[in-house]
Every structure is written in structure tokens, then in C-alpha cells.
Amino acid sequence: MLTALNTSPTARLPALDVARLRQDFPILQRAVHGQPLVYLDNAATSQKPWSVIEAERHYYAHYNANIHRGVHQMSQEATEAYEAARDRVRDFIHASSREEIIFTRGTTESINLVASSFGQRLQAGDEILITEMEHHSNIVPWQLLCQRSGALLRVAPIDDAGQLCVEQFAKLLGPRTRLVALSHMSNALGSINPVKKLVNLAHQVGAVVLLDGAQAVAHLPVNVMDIDCDFYAFSGHKLYGPTGIGVLYARRAILDSMPPYQGGGDMIREVRFAGSSWNDLPYKFEAGTPNIAGGIGLGAALDYVGGVGLAAIAAHESELLRYATALAGEFPGLTQIGTAADKGAILSFTLAGIHPHDIGTILDSCGVAVRTGHHCAMPVMEHFGVPATVRASFALYNTRHEIDTLFQGLTKAREMFG
Incomplete structure (x- = not known):
């Protein structure tokens, strides 16, 4: 039996009232192929509560205007709401200042920002260290940087448990x-890395550290000051927030030393044909009109998660993972991919004799949404010698009954291909 999320401090928390929480998510009331929707694709994107949907709607219906540069009332209201969301992000990840919070389109753009801007200081022979479990978005930008700079990409291996x-x-x-x-936290395996220890090891040799937090922030408390990382990237859409909005946290001293990522409106102080000067942080890295509604929606999502409580969410998801792992261990022909001792609420597996895409199609006919494929982690699939896996990923609104429905669908698939 796996030891899932380390929830010893939260084990005594009252159980979530999941039935009530599910009413906050309108999409969970729909049917798929005549069956109640069982949504287990949360690692790809989470569903959105009414409060997030309403926050975006309210912006467009009542004070839709561009931010920062307008003197009229609606522009000021939009600016205040957008900047309030930045403050919520700062508090959510425990950054030291709001100037360290850069809004982006998502984790991928956040990583590319660092590769394009901070990466300009790398030279031939310098080294970038990543791990074998990374999402493609935390591999390809560094490959491109190495091609530009002559730096070398090094890869730390994982073991057969996915650690x-x-x-x-x-x-x-x-x-x-x-x-x-x-x-x-690995998107394909659920493995949670001992990031504080790893950051300390990297700092001992003078390296800076970027953490891809796309999977972690919806499931684990994140304190960037305690972790001591230099960069932390995540997306809103995996955190019950809108698509198209993300965050890059970076130490202020590093941001001050980095050149702009893109040029255009709002990242400038003055523009002359002879040269231009840059705006203060964080706007130096936020060229053009941003996703204003997305930022406001992300703020609402953080309010929602904060209201439920990350500790209670982690305890609930850990229990779901334990339950699903026990059923998986007894299911004939099922091989779990990723059995780390410390892992998040992700169950990845293969089923003997059935391609994961076929399993996904059969599960869809049962109303169960999972993700099948390589999960943008081809090196992980290569490590385990499989072309793809089925990935069921859990969130605060999932239930044991939904996991039972998942395994009923797997039984149907085994019978069809038996």
C-alpha cells in the first residue's frame, strides 16, 4: 500500500462535505453518454466553481476596461481587482512581496520567460540540470536554451517507483x-519531490532553482520562502481557476537583474528612438494587455481553495488515493506506473492486453473522463517501457463512488478485450 500525501498533521481534520462542495461546480451536474459525469482528469485541468465563473462574468458585465493606464472609473475598478488578485497570489504562496509575482499565460510561458530572459547569462559549457520525470514544458525550453548558448543539459534519473x-x-x-x-509534483506519476532538500543542494554549488509547481499548488501548501526556491511557476486552470492565466514567482533581486521577456505596452517607462527604459516590477515582464478576467478569476479561485482549506483538501485526496491504490492492487492485469512513497492524488496504470486509448474510450462511454497517452512526459514512458498510460487524477470534489465507477469501467474493458 502506498503512503500517499504526507497528511499526518491533517489526519484529524473533519471530512470535507463533498456533496455540498460538488454543488459549487455546475459542470459536475451534467451527463456524458447518458451517464453521470465522473471527472478524473484533474491533472490536465480542474473544473471551476461558480465563484470563479461569476468573477469573470461580473468583470465583463460591470467594469470591463483596460488596466493601469485609464483614469476613468471602470479602468480604476478593473485595475484594483486585477492587482488584488496579485496580492492573493503573493499570500497564497507566501512570497515576500507583490513585485515578485508575474502574471503569465501559464506554467509553460513562465518557464519560457525564465529560459529566454535569465537564460541570456548562460554560456558554452555551463550546465542545466533537470530530472527524468519532467513535463515537456520543463524540458524543451532548456533544450532550446542549450542550442542558443552552448550550455549542456544534464538529466537526473528516477527509479522504478518513479522517485x-x-x-x-x-x-x-x-x-x-x-x-x-x-x-x-510529477504530472505523469504523482511523485512529490523533496524540493526543500534539492534546492539546498543546488544552492550549495551556486545554482538557481526553478520549480514547476503546476501540479502541486492545488494539492499541497506552498511556501516559496521556506522552500527557498528562486523561481516557482504554476497555472490557474489546474487550481480551479481560468485557463490562460499563470504565475511566475521570482526573487526580486533576480528579476531586477533580468532583461525584459517581451517588449510593448505597460512594460516600458519611456520610449525614445534612441532607446527605451523599463517599468518597475512586476510590470517590466508583463507586456501588452493581460488576461484581466483570468487574473480576477484566479483570485476568486484562490479565495475558494482558501475557504475549503488546502490541508483538508490534501487529506481528502490522500484518502481517495489510498482507496484507489488498494483497488488497483487487486485488479487483475493492472500495473501501476509510479509507486513513490510520497505522491499526490494521481493513479497511472496500464491494463494487460488493452491499449490505454481503448481503455479511455470505454471509460468515456461509462461517463468517466480520464487522460490517456504519454501525458507530455515521453521520457517517463520510455523509462517504464510503455507507450502510454491511463491516468486518473483526483480533486476535492471526487468521491469513493466515482472511483468505484472507474473500476467498473475497467472491468467492462477487460471483459470486452478478454
Whole structure:
């Protein structure tokens, strides 16, 4: 039996009133192929509560205007709401100042921002260290940077449980390591990395550290000051918020030293043909009209998660994972992919003799939404010698009954292909 999320401090929390919480998510009331929707694709994107949907609607219906530059009432209202969302992000991840919170389109753009801007200081022979469990968005930007700069990409391996080999990670660190980029929680496996320890190891050789927090922030309390990371990236849409909005946290001193990522409106102070000067942080990295409604919606999502409580969410999801893992261990022909001792609410698996895409199609006919494929983590699939997996990922609104429905669908698939 796996030890899932480390929830010993939260184990005594009252159980979530999931039936009540589910009423907050209108999409959960729909049917798919005549069956009640069982949504288990939360690692790809989570569903949105009414409060988030209403926050975006209210902006468009009542004070839709561009921000920062307008003197009229609606522009001021929009600016206040957008900047209030930035403050909520700061508090949510425990950053030291609002100037360290950059709004982006999502985790992918946040990582690309760092690769394009901070990456300009890398030279031939410098090294970037990542891990074998990374999402493609935390691999490809560094490959492109290495092509531009002549830097070398090093990869720390994982073991057959899907855990990072920390000793090998430490051995790959050296005097030429300039940047370390790794996931806080693996999207394909659910493995949770000991990020505080890894950050400390990287800092001992003078490297800066970027953490891909896309999967972690909806499931784990994040304190960037305690972790001591230099960059932390995440997306709103996996955190019960809108698509098209994300966050890059970075230490202020590092942001001050980085050149702008893009040029255009709002990132400038003055523009002359002879040269231009840049706006203050965080606007130096926010060129053009941003996703105003998305930022406001993200603020509402953080309010919602805060109201439920991350500790209570983590305890609930940990119980769901334990239950699903026990059923998986007894299911004939099922092989779990990713059995780390410390993992989040993700169950990835294969079923003997049935391609994951076929399983996904059969589950869809039962109203069960899962993700099948390589999950933008082809090196992980290569490590385990599989072309793809089925991934069921859980959120605060999922139930044991839904997991039962998942396994009923798997029984149907086994019977069809038996």
C-alpha cells in the first residue's frame, strides 16, 4: 500500500462535505453518454466553481476596461481587482512581496520567460540540470536554451517507483551548474519531490532553482520562502481557476537583474528612438494587455481553495488515493506506473492486453473522463517501457463512488478485450 500525501498533521481534520462542495461546480451536474459525469482528469485541468465563473462574468458585465493606464472609473475598478488578485497570489504562496509575482499565460510561458530572459547569462559549457520525470514544458525550453548558448543539459534519473534518485541528482551538481529545473509534483506519476532538500543542494554549488509547481499548488501548501526556491511557476486552470492565466514567482533581486521577456505596452517607462527604459516590477515582464478576467478569476479561485482549506483538501485526496491504490492492487492485469512513497492524488496504470486509448474510450462511454497517452512526459514512458498510460487524477470534489465507477469501467474493458 502506498503512503500517499504526507497528511499526518491533517489526519484529524473533519471530512470535507463533498456533496455540498460538488454543488459549487455546475459542470459536475451534467451527463456524458447518458451517464453521470465522473471527472478524473484533474491533472490536465480542474473544473471551476461558480465563484470563479461569476468573477469573470461580473468583470465583463460591470467594469470591463483596460488596466493601469485609464483614469476613468471602470479602468480604476478593473485595475484594483486585477492587482488584488496579485496580492492573493503573493499570500497564497507566501512570497515576500507583490513585485515578485508575474502574471503569465501559464506554467509553460513562465518557464519560457525564465529560459529566454535569465537564460541570456548562460554560456558554452555551463550546465542545466533537470530530472527524468519532467513535463515537456520543463524540458524543451532548456533544450532550446542549450542550442542558443552552448550550455549542456544534464538529466537526473528516477527509479522504478518513479522517485527521483537524490544521490545521483547531487552527484550531477557541480561548479558549472547554473540552473536546476524540476517539478514539485510529477504530472505523469504523482511523485512529490523533496524540493526543500534539492534546492539546498543546488544552492550549495551556486545554482538557481526553478520549480514547476503546476501540479502541486492545488494539492499541497506552498511556501516559496521556506522552500527557498528562486523561481516557482504554476497555472490557474489546474487550481480551479481560468485557463490562460499563470504565475511566475521570482526573487526580486533576480528579476531586477533580468532583461525584459517581451517588449510593448505597460512594460516600458519611456520610449525614445534612441532607446527605451523599463517599468518597475512586476510590470517590466508583463507586456501588452493581460488576461484581466483570468487574473480576477484566479483570485476568486484562490479565495475558494482558501475557504475549503488546502490541508483538508490534501487529506481528502490522500484518502481517495489510498482507496484507489488498494483497488488497483487487486485488479487483475493492472500495473501501476509510479509507486513513490510520497505522491499526490494521481493513479497511472496500464491494463494487460488493452491499449490505454481503448481503455479511455470505454471509460468515456461509462461517463468517466480520464487522460490517456504519454501525458507530455515521453521520457517517463520510455523509462517504464510503455507507450502510454491511463491516468486518473483526483480533486476535492471526487468521491469513493466515482472511483468505484472507474473500476467498473475497467472491468467492462477487460471483459470486452478478454
